[in-house]
Amino acid sequence: xxxxxxxxxxxxxxxxxxxxxxxxxxxxxxxxxxxxxxxxxxxxxxxxxxxxxxxxxxxxxxxxxxxxxxxxxxxxxxxxxxxxxxxxxxxxxxxxxxxxxxxxxxxxxxxxxxxxxxxxxxxxxxxxxxxxxxxxxxxxxxxxxxxxxxxxxxxxxxxxxxxxxxxxxxxxxxxxxxxxxxxxxxxxxxxxxxxxxxxxxxxxxxxxxxxxxxxxxxxxxxxxxxxxxxxxxxxxxxxxxxxxxxxxxxxxxxxxxxxxxxxxxxxxxxxxxxxxxxxxxxxxxxxxxxxxxxxxxxxxxxxxxxxxxxxxxxxxxxxxxxxxxxxxxx
Numbered sequence: 001x002x003x004x005x006x007x008x009x010x011x012x013x014x015x016x017x018x019x020x021x022x023x024x025x026x027x028x029x030x031x032x033x034x035x036x037x038x039x040x041x042x043x044x045x046x047x048x049x050x051x052x053x054x055x056x057x058x059x060x061x062x063x064x065x066x067x068x069x070x071x072x073x074x075x076x077x078x079x080x081x082x083x084x085x086x087x088x089x090x091x092x093x094x095x096x097x098x099x100x101x102x103x104x105x106x107x108x109x110x111x112x113x114x115x116x117x118x119x120x121x122x123x124x125x126x127x128x129x130x131x132x133x134x135x136x137x138x139x140x141x142x143x144x145x146x147x148x149x150x151x152x153x154x155x156x157x158x159x160x161x162x163x164x165x166x167x168x169x170x171x172x173x174x175x176x177x178x179x180x181x182x183x184x185x186x187x188x189x190x191x192x193x194x195x196x197x198x199x200x201x202x203x204x205x206x207x208x209x210x211x212x213x214x215x216x217x218x219x220x221x222x223x224x225x226x227x228x229x230x231x232x233x234x235x236x237x238x239x240x241x242x243x244x245x246x247x248x249x250x251x252x253x254x255x256x257x258x259x260x261x262x263x264x265x266x267x268x269x270x271x272x273x274x275x276x277x278x279x280x281x282x283x284x285x286x287x288x289x290x291x292x293x294x295x296x297x298x299x300x301x302x303x304x305x306x307x308x309x310x311x312x313x314x315x316x317x318x319x320x321x322x323x324x325x326x327x328x329x330x
């Protein structure tokens with residue numbers, strides 16, 4: 001994993017090796033084809049967080065590849081519609097899309113979602129940004145720090161309400177992990193989307209919410225929400241005054257989301273290399289990095305190989321938690 005100060009040197013070396021943005025695939029066909037269009041599949045609605053990030057990155061990748069990169073929204077089924085479309089696309093490099101970690105895990109580890117894919121259905125290209133997990137409360141909340149909130153949870157087990165964006169999704173898994181590691185008992189309320197979750201928090205319908213910092217940032221900046229804690233090792237640069245959970249004396253796993261991009265499994269190695277170089281080079285553009293930061297995410301490069309390793313690791317960790325959540329529902 002590399003941060004922006006090291007990216008330019010790495011890209012220069014990659015460019016010398018690659019020689020140019022195009023390549024010849026394992027079958028001998030050039031990639032990208034002249035006149036081709038690369039589709040970037042966003043498995044959510046236009047205007048949502050993933051869509052905003054794709055529309056930042058796509059023009060920069062287009063400049064590197066020399067062909068259009070078109071953002072295509074395929075929403076529905078808690079992202080399963082778009083992910084199915086990506087998994088079943090022709091593995092020629094002309095269809096890529098979000099396979100965010102850990103969000104994608106709940107889509108295929110939950111049988112009720114009837115996903116036609118799993119981890120082996122995709123070839124990771126890389127991850128270009130991360131989104132630290134935070135805990136937020138309404139501006140009128142009586143809880144002014146994370147200690148006060150957790151003390152109230154311990155004093156009133158099962159009654160302090162917290163919103164998630166879906167059942168058995170990453171919010172739900174993260175909350176169950178906190179319950180297990182810190183000996184807490186939340187009253188977990190599920191909503192249909194991240195936007196609904198934040199609306200419930202702002203209106204006072206729930207006592208607190210957990211999720212990526214980008215979900216909270218607009219309301220935090222406007223003063224409608226207070227962020228009490230960041231669940232990562234280091235303080236988040238977007239909210240530098242907010243303490244980490246560890247610094248407040250709580251020993252829990254670090255939590256962050258990675259905005260990972262993949263192609264269908266079976267995409268030729270040479271094509272994957274070209275796509276990875278284009279994504280990494282796009283991220284090294286200071287203008288792109290500034291726009292990502294403006295969208296409340298942290299520019300953060302992770303190679304395709306490292307994404308694959310992270311994906312397998314998180315699946316191993318999260319699969320039994322999701323299985324437990326699903327068993328509780330029966």
